[in-house]
Amino acid sequence: xxxxxxxxxxxxWTKKLALAxxxxxxxxxxxxxxxVLTLRMPSPLRTSGQFDELARIVFLSFADEVxxxxxxxxxxxxxxxxxxPEGYLAAExxxxxxxxxxxxxxxxxxxxxxxDIDIMDSEGEPFGRKELGMGPRACLVCGKEAACCSAGRTHxxxxxxxxxxxxxxxxxxxxxxxxxRIGRLALTATLLEAAAAPxxxxxxxxxxxxxxxxxxxxxxxxxxxxxPWFAEFARLGAGHRGELSGLLPILREAGKAAxxxxxxxxxxxxxxxxxxxxxxxxxAGAGRLAAAGASLAPQTCAEPRLVAxxxxxxxxxxxLRDFNGIDKGKATAGERLYAxxxxxxxxxxAEDGFPAVxxxxxxxxxxxxxxxxxxxDAMIDALLVLFSVVEDTNVLGRAGREGxxxxxxxxxxxxxxxxxxxxxxxKAILAMDKTLSARNISPGGCADLLALTVFLEQxxxxxx
Amino acid sequence: xxxxxxxxxxSLESSDVLVTISPxxxxxxxxxxxxxxxxxxxxxxxxxxxxxxxxxxxxxVSVHVQDRGALECTLRARxxxxxxxxxxxx
Numbered sequence: 001x002x003x004x005x006x007x008x009x010x011x012x013w014t015k016k017l018a019l020a021x022x023x024x025x026x027x028x029x030x031x032x033x034x035x036v037l038t039l040r041m042p043s044p045l046r047t048s049g050q051f052d053e054l055a056r057i058v059f060l061s062f063a064d065e066v067x068x069x070x071x072x073x074x075x076x077x078x079x080x081x082x083x084x085p086e087g088y089l090a091a092e093x094x095x096x097x098x099x100x101x102x103x104x105x106x107x108x109x110x111x112x113x114x115x116d117i118d119i120m121d122s123e124g125e126p127f128g129r130k131e132l133g134m135g136p137r138a139c140l141v142c143g144k145e146a147a148c149c150s151a152g153r154t155h156x157x158x159x160x161x162x163x164x165x166x167x168x169x170x171x172x173x174x175x176x177x178x179x180x181r182i183g184r185l186a187l188t189a190t191l192l193e194a195a196a197a198p199x200x201x202x203x204x205x206x207x208x209x210x211x212x213x214x215x216x217x218x219x220x221x222x223x224x225x226x227x228p229w230f231a232e233f234a235r236l237g238a239g240h241r242g243e244l245s246g247l248l249p250i251l252r253e254a255g256k257a258a259x260x261x262x263x264x265x266x267x268x269x270x271x272x273x274x275x276x277x278x279x280x281x282x283x284a285g286a287g288r289l290a291a292a293g294a295s296l297a298p299q300t301c302a303e304p305r306l307v308a309x310x311x312x313x314x315x316x317x318x319x320l321r322d323f324n325g326i327d328k329g330k331a332t333a334g335e336r337l338y339a340x341x342x343x344x345x346x347x348x349x350a351e352d353g354f355p356a357v358x359x360x361x362x363x364x365x366x367x368x369x370x371x372x373x374x375x376x377d378a379m380i381d382a383l384l385v386l387f388s389v390v391e392d393t394n395v396l397g398r399a400g401r402e403g404x405x406x407x408x409x410x411x412x413x414x415x416x417x418x419x420x421x422x423x424x425x426x427k428a429i430l431a432m433d434k435t436l437s438a439r440n441i442s443p444g445g446c447a448d449l450l451a452l453t454v455f456l457e458q459x460x461x462x463x464x
Numbered sequence: 465x466x467x468x469x470x471x472x473x474x475s476l477e478s479s480d481v482l483v484t485i486s487p488x489x490x491x492x493x494x495x496x497x498x499x500x501x502x503x504x505x506x507x508x509x510x511x512x513x514x515x516x517x518x519x520x521x522x523x524x525v526s527v528h529v530q531d532r533g534a535l536e537c538t539l540r541a542r543x544x545x546x547x548x549x550x551x552x553x554x
Contacts (some may be wrong), residue, residue, distance in 0.1 A: 003541060006474075006538065008471065009477060009480055010474060010476070013474075013475030013476070013477060013480075014478070040478070095546070116478050118477060118478070126476050128540055136500070145501075146503050146533075147501050147533030148533070150533055151479070151501050151531075151533040151534060151535060152501075152504065152505065153535065230469055246479075461545075
């Protein structure tokens with residue numbers, strides 16, 4: 001055989017057969033199979049070297065997907081042969097399971113169209129799409145059955161090459177890039193929340209609300225200090241392997257460092273301590289989802305309910321653990337409230353998957369935006385909804401149960417008057433700002449939940 | 465040429481073909497053709513196979529072609545290699 005490419009393909013085949021069959025002996029009756037990734041393009045392109053890195057990235061991403069779906073990887077190797085790049089992955093899974101993962105990647109990865117992932121069971125039998133009841137793959141150029149077009153050389157090679165380059169140019173974010181994007185959206189949400197006005201009782205550009213020791217500028221400094229930490233939380237979530245509950249101690253350490261930066265930026269004032277906890281969880285949850293579905297559409301990775309439920313997985317059981325054996329002397333406001341009234345506060349909200357955000361604030365924000373309200377006005381309306389449903393521990397701590405009841409009644413009144421969309425509603429909200437400030441009611445917990453709401457909204461709509 | 469043993473060439477990867485040649489009783493040439501593009505290219509695959517086998521002068525063989533959408537030049541090369549390998553002493 002003189003053609004080195006044909007020879008390389010045959011050698012690869014022989015190697016695959018030997019490898020697949022060796023799995024049988026290694027796995028002691030456990031099902032095992034072999035996946036082999038190659039480039040799916042005419043051989044002059046495949047062997048050109050231009051797509052070696054692309055093949056390596058897709059192969060690593062496939063290996064990640066396999067691990068993420070709970071399959072044990074027995075071994076993997078990526079090499080450059082005479083027929084172009086080839087990636088081998090042996091897994092402790094039957095051929096249909098591994099083939100499904102391969103087909104998903106071929107379909108969902110931005111570069112999936114450019115690779116073939118062949119599966120072989122441990123008897124050396126190929127397991128293809130047909131065996132999964134699926135149709136053949138589509139031609140890159142015309143979308144008809146690919147095998148026909150390539151066997152018959154239906155398309156002009158220049159046209160095929162152009163199409164391959166076009167697909168290879170599709171953007172793909174690295175894990176680092178995804179974490180930075182998540183962090184940027186979290187920072188944006190934090191800034192938008194700070195800027196929204198009028199926020200009754202809270203610090204905004206128009207007034208410091210019920211506060212004497214901080215203003216809008218304190219919040220801007222604090223947000224800027226937290227920006228890099230939001231990306232770090234996302235990166236920690238993305239890089240984490242295994243049970244999500246294992247992330248909590250890691251996030252807490254990062255959270256303490258973020259708090260130190262916040263206090264340094266604000267001159268010792270607590271602006272965002274609660275937000276570091278809750279936004280940190282959501283960033284980590286979003287990072288984890290993005291890493292698991294790196295190849296999926298950004299929208300799929302950023303479904304608010306999914307992000308919130310990943311965050312909830314991280315803190316499962318936290319209320320019971322944190323509030324068991326509270327030291328009364330050193331207890332925080334939230335801890336004292338749990339001890340006296342059983343209020344779970346932000347821990348409970350996180351543990352339950354942020355229902356106040358998902359069920360109440362986010363639908364209101366979206367309804368406002370689609371009704372044509374400005375971002376500011378839609379945010380204020382969503383904030384009023386939060387006032388009306390959340391047991392805000394900041395309010396309970398400073399103004400007691402009576403203060404909370406007053407806040408809720410006022411919020412209901414402003415919403416009933418039409419909220420920011422009506423003159424009556426706006427008047428009620430401005431009046432509320434004065435009375436809450438006078439009564440020392442500052443619903444900071446709700447403000448944090450508003451930032452989370454805006455974050456989830458941006459994450460689910462900002463298409464990259 | 466004469467087939468002394470069973471020999472294969474190629475693979476079952478996409479755009480390739482696995483050719484298996486084995487000795488058979490008598491002087492006939494038995495063809496077994498499978499292809500994922502049998503509808504479009506079945507006739508052509510059969511005629512190319514017949515032509516390459518005839519050109520080699522091989523008789524008394526069974527030829528099994530399992531095509532995965534190979535180019536015609538690939539099919540020819542795989543057939544020639546398999547025939548040559550089958551003719552080597554066992």
